[in-house]
Structures are given as structure tokens and as C-alpha cells.
Amino acid sequence: MPLLSIRHVTQYEYRQPVSFGEHRIMARPRESYDQHLIHARLEIDPEPSELRWLHDVFGNSVAIARFNHRATKLCVASHVRLDHAPLAGDQIDIEDYARCFPFTYSSEDMPDLLRSIERHYLDPSRKIDTWARHFVRDDAKTETLAMLGDIAASIKRDFTYVPRHAKGTQTPIETLEKRQGTCRDFAVLMIEAVRALGFAARFVSGYVYNPSRGEGRVGGGNTHAWVRIFLPGSGWVEFDPTNGIVGNRGLVRVAVARDPYQAIPLSGTFMGLPGSYIGMKLDVEIRLDPTALSGVSIAPLAVNSRNGAP
Structure with a gap:
């Protein structure tokens, strides 16, 4: 440890x-x-x-x-x-009924998850919805964890990380259109994307570090931001779209909230x-x-x- x-x-x-x-x-x-x-x-x-x-x-x-x-x-x-205590992506255990997308949260969990499922940003042209649906397979079953990992990896691969010292966060549509942003912007984009698919997601503020010589982490040096998504069987699971990783390896949580302004x-x-x-x-x-x-x-x-x- x-x-x-x-x-x-x-x-x-x-x-x-x-x-x-x-x-x-x-x-x-x-x-x-x-x-x-x-x-x-x-x-x-x-x-x-x-x-x-x-x-x-x-x-x-x-x-x-x-x-x-x-x-x-x-x-x-x-x-x-x-x-x-780092948790790697292969240690995440998901209940059988939730291993493939789509699924519905249990009646016991849903009342407490509703506010984290609600969208927080306007998307009149459904741009975020359309982008998120690209990760749902049409030719076969969509594995839940693989799909969420693909969203994080896609942001890491297709978007450019640009440090911004000014306060505030871009809207997810701005980040999607500019294809660049900070760790805060990438976290908000992923949160809104998975909420569009019906997942409960929260914003996380904390620190990022390099667990070993061979593992570089982007977005550190101040505080870092990433996402937690509720998955039945493992609860709240970390996804870092800035680095395209699943699990809390290299991530130290300080604050968890529904929206960045609360953290x-x-x-x-x-x-x-x-x-x-x-x-x-x-x-x-x-x-x-x-x-x-x-x-x-x-x-x-x-x-x-x-x-x-x-």
C-alpha cells in the first residue's frame, strides 16, 4: 500500500x-x-x-x-x-444484471442516485447524447465497464489537454466542439455523457500522482479532477478521462460532488x-x-x- x-x-x-x-x-x-x-x-x-x-x-x-x-x-x-490502496480496473466487480448496457438501477438505490443522474447542462441539439450513443454497440452486447472505459479512453485519445489557470469550467458542448480542455472540462464532459446514458455520476476533486516510473499521469501539479460512476456490485468507481484510466490508481480523493462548483x-x-x-x-x-x-x-x-x- x-x-x-x-x-x-x-x-x-x-x-x-x-x-x-x-x-x-x-x-x-x-x-x-x-x-x-x-x-x-x-x-x-x-x-x-x-x-x-x-x-x-x-x-x-x-x-x-x-x-x-x-x-x-x-x-x-x-x-x-x-x-x-489503489484499485485497478480488473478488480471491479459488477452485478450480473448490470454487466451489459442498458440496465436499470435497483429500486433501493434509485431514490438516492436520482440527483446524480440528472443532467446539469442544456443540450438542445442533443450533441452530448449523440456523442455518448456512439459508444453503444449495435452489432453485439455492450459491456458496461468496457463502454465506460472506452469513453474515458476516447477523451484521452481524441482531446488535447490544455492547462487553464482561470477559474471556471467549460460547458460540455464547448469541450466537445473545441476538442480540448482541462481535467475539469474533461470530467464534466464525461459526467454529462454518461448521465445521458442513464448512469449516476459525480465530480471528484483531488490529487494525481505517478504510481511507478512507467506510469505517467497528466493533469497534476495542482489539484486534479475526474469522475465517479455508480456501478452495482462495486459502488462508486473512478474514471479519469484526462488519463484514460479506470480505477483509483494514482488518484487521491479530496471532494466528491454533483457539480464542480461544489468542490x-x-x-x-x-x-x-x-x-x-x-x-x-x-x-x-x-x-x-x-x-x-x-x-x-x-x-x-x-x-x-x-x-x-x-
């Missing part, structure tokens, strides 16, 4: 002292059978006057910070150490003179314990340092 150390630092800088409104921080990985937190520490400078934790409607850990004094910078640093790593406000804001720096470093797995790189597996907009 790989042992990971994750350091995630976000720093905002200002020309004159500004005051800070409430900030919402989502940087603590979700505790689960496949990822176990050993240590988690959150450092904030300037020190908040109040820091409290809560679980949101999806069970994500959220820190709420409030401040009572002004400063020329705000630095939020998350330090995490955890055991990660923003850091959000908040500031008040100051016009032109006070200088910029934002992000640094993410993920290290794999050299004793946890043989034959892997122990250099930083995902490192990023950049300036960007708030």
Missing part, C-alpha cells in the same frame, strides 16, 4: 493590507477503506480568528476560516500523510483598495515513501509553482 506525503500551498499577495472575508477550504482527503489518513495539518497565515470544521452534504471535510485583521498576504498550507479547493473574499491584488501562487508536491513500493521514483511526483488569477 503506497504511503504518500502531500503538500499543497496557496498564497494570495496584495500591494496594501486588505481584510479577508470568510474562506472555505477543501484540502483534507476523504477517509475511506482505500485511503487512510495518518496525519493532516492545516496552516494559515495570518492566523484566523476562528477556524471550524464541518462535513458538507456530500460528506466532504470543509474548514471555515474567519479573520479579524488585515494583511498583505494570505497563505493556506495543507500537509497530509496517508496510506493509499472548489479554496474560496473566499477580500476587501481592499482597487488594484491591491497582485496574484496567486500555487505549489503542490506529492512524494511517495521509498519504503512503501519498490521500483518507483521517490522524487516529487507532482510539483507545480505558478501565478494565477484569484
Whole structure:
């Protein structure tokens, strides 16, 4: 079981002292059978006057910070150490009735899955529907897992990954037409495509790392985004369209939500003179314990340092 150390630092800088409104921080990985937190520490400078934790409607850990004094910078640093248990695609077990598409979720599961099946973006010309139906075989049975894997692999193969530092996510139609985007854009496209086919899907924000020397991962260096789809027999299963992979190998979950805006790593406000804001720096470093797995790189597996907009 790989042992990971994750350091995630976000720093905002200002020309004159500004005051800070409430900030919402989502940087603590979700505790689960496949990822176990050993240590988690959150450092904030300037020190908040109040820091409290809560679980949101999806069970994500959220820190709420409030401040009572002004400063020329705000630095939020998350330090995490955890055991990660990768699950490969060939370990996914699906109930017999759901192994081929189409199928219907059980009456017990359906009430809790409905909001994750609902479409979130308008598609008046049914472009997403048409694209998604291309993965359904007409000449033979369509295996559920193979079809979903093909969708993820198709995005990896046919779309160009282009980092974008600005906030926000493209609509799935924009991504489909441009044939390029970020990991967030690819996740939203796949979510809407599989929802068009009747699957329950959710957006995931977290971290990506290289499990071994021979396995490269695209989209890291800050946070990463991918998809979880509910499959009877295995529950919520990871699909990463940016890398075209199935399973959680190399993926550490922090937040799970129906839509990207519900899983923003850091959000908040500031008040100051016009032109006070200088910029934002992000640094993410993920290290794999050299004793946890043989034959892997122990250099930083995902490192990023950049300036960007708030």
C-alpha cells in the first residue's frame, strides 16, 4: 500500500493590507477503506480568528476560516500523510444484471442516485447524447465497464489537454466542439455523457500522482479532477478521462460532488483598495515513501509553482 506525503500551498499577495472575508477550504482527503489518513495539518497565515470544521452534504471535510485583521498576504498550507490502496480496473466487480448496457438501477438505490443522474447542462441539439450513443454497440452486447472505459479512453485519445489557470469550467458542448480542455472540462464532459446514458455520476476533486516510473499521469501539479460512476456490485468507481484510466490508481480523493462548483479547493473574499491584488501562487508536491513500493521514483511526483488569477 503506497504511503504518500502531500503538500499543497496557496498564497494570495496584495500591494496594501486588505481584510479577508470568510474562506472555505477543501484540502483534507476523504477517509475511506482505500485511503487512510495518518496525519493532516492545516496552516494559515495570518492566523484566523476562528477556524471550524464541518462535513458538507456530500460528506466532504470543509474548514471555515474567519479573520479579524488585515494583511498583505494570505497563505493556506495543507500537509497530509496517508496510506493509499489503489484499485485497478480488473478488480471491479459488477452485478450480473448490470454487466451489459442498458440496465436499470435497483429500486433501493434509485431514490438516492436520482440527483446524480440528472443532467446539469442544456443540450438542445442533443450533441452530448449523440456523442455518448456512439459508444453503444449495435452489432453485439455492450459491456458496461468496457463502454465506460472506452469513453474515458476516447477523451484521452481524441482531446488535447490544455492547462487553464482561470477559474471556471467549460460547458460540455464547448469541450466537445473545441476538442480540448482541462481535467475539469474533461470530467464534466464525461459526467454529462454518461448521465445521458442513464448512469449516476459525480465530480471528484483531488490529487494525481505517478504510481511507478512507467506510469505517467497528466493533469497534476495542482489539484486534479475526474469522475465517479455508480456501478452495482462495486459502488462508486473512478474514471479519469484526462488519463484514460479506470480505477483509483494514482488518484487521491479530496471532494466528491454533483457539480464542480461544489468542490472548489479554496474560496473566499477580500476587501481592499482597487488594484491591491497582485496574484496567486500555487505549489503542490506529492512524494511517495521509498519504503512503501519498490521500483518507483521517490522524487516529487507532482510539483507545480505558478501565478494565477484569484
